[in-house]
Amino acid sequence: MPKVVDKELMNQQIVFAALQAFVKHGFHNTSMSKIASEMGIAKGTLYLYFKSKDQLIEAITKQHFHNLKDRLVSQQNFNSVEALLSHIEGTLLISDEDSQFIPVFFEVFGPSFSSDKFINEYSNFFNEIAQFYTENLESLQTQGLIQQDLSPKYFGRVFVSMLDGIILHKGFFKINNTDYNLMVKEVIKLLRYGLN
Amino acid sequence: MPKVVDKELMNQQIVFAALQAFVKHGFHNTSMSKIASEMGIAKGTLYLYFKSKDQLIEAITKQHFHNLKDRLVSQQNFNSVEALLSHIEGTLLISDEDSQFIPVFFEVFGPSFSSDKFINEYSNFFNEIAQFYTENLESLQTQGLIQQDLSPKYFGRVFVSMLDGIILHKGFFKINNTDYNLMVKEVIKLLRYGLN
DNA sequence: TTTTATACTGACCACTCGGTCATTATAAAA
DNA sequence: TTTTATAATGACCGAGTGGTCAGTATAAAA
Numbered sequence: 001m002p003k004v005v006d007k008e009l010m011n012q013q014i015v016f017a018a019l020q021a022f023v024k025h026g027f028h029n030t031s032m033s034k035i036a037s038e039m040g041i042a043k044g045t046l047y048l049y050f051k052s053k054d055q056l057i058e059a060i061t062k063q064h065f066h067n068l069k070d071r072l073v074s075q076q077n078f079n080s081v082e083a084l085l086s087h088i089e090g091t092l093l094i095s096d097e098d099s100q101f102i103p104v105f106f107e108v109f110g111p112s113f114s115s116d117k118f119i120n121e122y123s124n125f126f127n128e129i130a131q132f133y134t135e136n137l138e139s140l141q142t143q144g145l146i147q148q149d150l151s152p153k154y155f156g157r158v159f160v161s162m163l164d165g166i167i168l169h170k171g172f173f174k175i176n177n178t179d180y181n182l183m184v185k186e187v188i189k190l191l192r193y194g195l196n
Numbered sequence: 197m198p199k200v201v202d203k204e205l206m207n208q209q210i211v212f213a214a215l216q217a218f219v220k221h222g223f224h225n226t227s228m229s230k231i232a233s234e235m236g237i238a239k240g241t242l243y244l245y246f247k248s249k250d251q252l253i254e255a256i257t258k259q260h261f262h263n264l265k266d267r268l269v270s271q272q273n274f275n276s277v278e279a280l281l282s283h284i285e286g287t288l289l290i291s292d293e294d295s296q297f298i299p300v301f302f303e304v305f306g307p308s309f310s311s312d313k314f315i316n317e318y319s320n321f322f323n324e325i326a327q328f329y330t331e332n333l334e335s336l337q338t339q340g341l342i343q344q345d346l347s348p349k350y351f352g353r354v355f356v357s358m359l360d361g362i363i364l365h366k367g368f369f370k371i372n373n374t375d376y377n378l379m380v381k382e383v384i385k386l387l388r389y390g391l392n
Numbered sequence: 393t394t395t396t397a398t399a400c401t402g403a404c405c406a407c408t409c410g411g412t413c414a415t416t417a418t419a420a421a422a
Numbered sequence: 423t424t425t426t427a428t429a430a431t432g433a434c435c436g437a438g439t440g441g442t443c444a445g446t447a448t449a450a451a452a
Contacts, residue, residue, distance in 0.1 A: 026310025110306010165361015
């Protein structure tokens with residue numbers, strides 16, 4: 001009897017439109033009305049799918065980090081330094097779409113950085129990535145493929161910080177792709193020489 | 197005849213009070229009225245010194261980065277890789293006091309990350325630091341002290357991103373000093389092997 | 393003490409925003 | 423075609439903001 005609608009699809013469409021608007025104008029300069037009107041729907045409809053603007057950005061963020069982790073952690077292990085370097089290069093060459101989200105993230109969640117709960121969540125995220133690198137470094141080290149004189153545990157963690165720094169700078173400063181690719185090449189060179 | 201006031205002093209007092217308020221409540225949750233009332237002056241008075249809220253945050257930002265740069269860029273040039281590494285180690289080993297300010301910084305300025313003006317200022321800051329490293333790398337390269345096969349220009353810029361990432365992670369995730377020092381050691385090792 | 397150039401005030405304005413809800417539109421079922 | 427359960431609407435509200443400006447206070451000079 002009732003009118004039926006694909007809620008899941010609508011959900012995704014809202015998330016997509018909102019993200020686009022946030023990237024373009026910033027979170028605080030994007031009103032719910034604006035999102036609605038750009039979608040050609042009424043503001044009230046947004047509130048049928050998301051209780052609040054906060055809940056909307058939360059959903060976007062959750063999705064972003066979910067995708068991110070899949071990209072950062074490879075399922076297979078690496079049996080050579082070059083395989084590892086290749087994965088790292090792939091990790092660094094993030095899409096503009098992804099890097100554009102970075103300023104939005106900091107704009108929205110900057111004020112949360114004093115919350116322990118918030119920090120712990122992201123701390124765990126990066127620790128898991130670090131663990132992935134640590135395990136691969138240990139394996140390569142056992143096989144004698146990289147320097148014995150480095151600590152996989154600490155190198156793994158600091159390495160993640162470094163990668164994050166590079167990605168953050170791309171996002172913050174909108175470094176153009178030509179320059180950025182050359183920068184990535186330098187990192188790979190450094191690692192190739194430094195790990196052996 | 198006229199009433200005379202130390203405008204410079206008043207300026208500084210406003211900047212100080214505004215920063216404190218931003219730190220405490222976040223930029224967007226701090227109204228101009230709030231700043232004024234906490235200073236015991238009227239809102240209108242603020243507008244005699246700063247044309248807009250944006251101009252106020254701009255002044256605060258400028259001052260912050262000015263102080264920071266003095267700490268990060270050494271005046272003298274390095275005549276050996278070890279001297280460079282030593283400076284880098286010093287840069288990374290920032291005090292807890294300084295690193296504790298990082299979350300605060302993002303808490304305060306997070307909401308500004310959608311402003312092009314803010315980003316440009318921030319971008320220039322890091323470019324200048326990168327330039328400092330680029331020049332030193334060029335010099336060391338000319339002397340044959342480091343790998344010929346790297347580009348000082350791009351390495352300098354990406355290197356700054358990496359250092360920033362390490363420092364940011366210390367600040368965000370409150371990595372304890374024991375672990376952090378070991379992490380720094382790994383970076384230095386990587387550079388020592390990788391640059392030669 | 394009076395004058396006067398400047399500094400300070402705070403009520404007020406115009407506007408925006410997130411969020412609500414009574415009303416209307418829709419499409420599946422009867 | 424009528425019924426009906428659900429979806430969509432958008433005018434409206436209250437709260438809050440950045441910014442203004444006519445009027446008032448102040449302190450140096452006359």
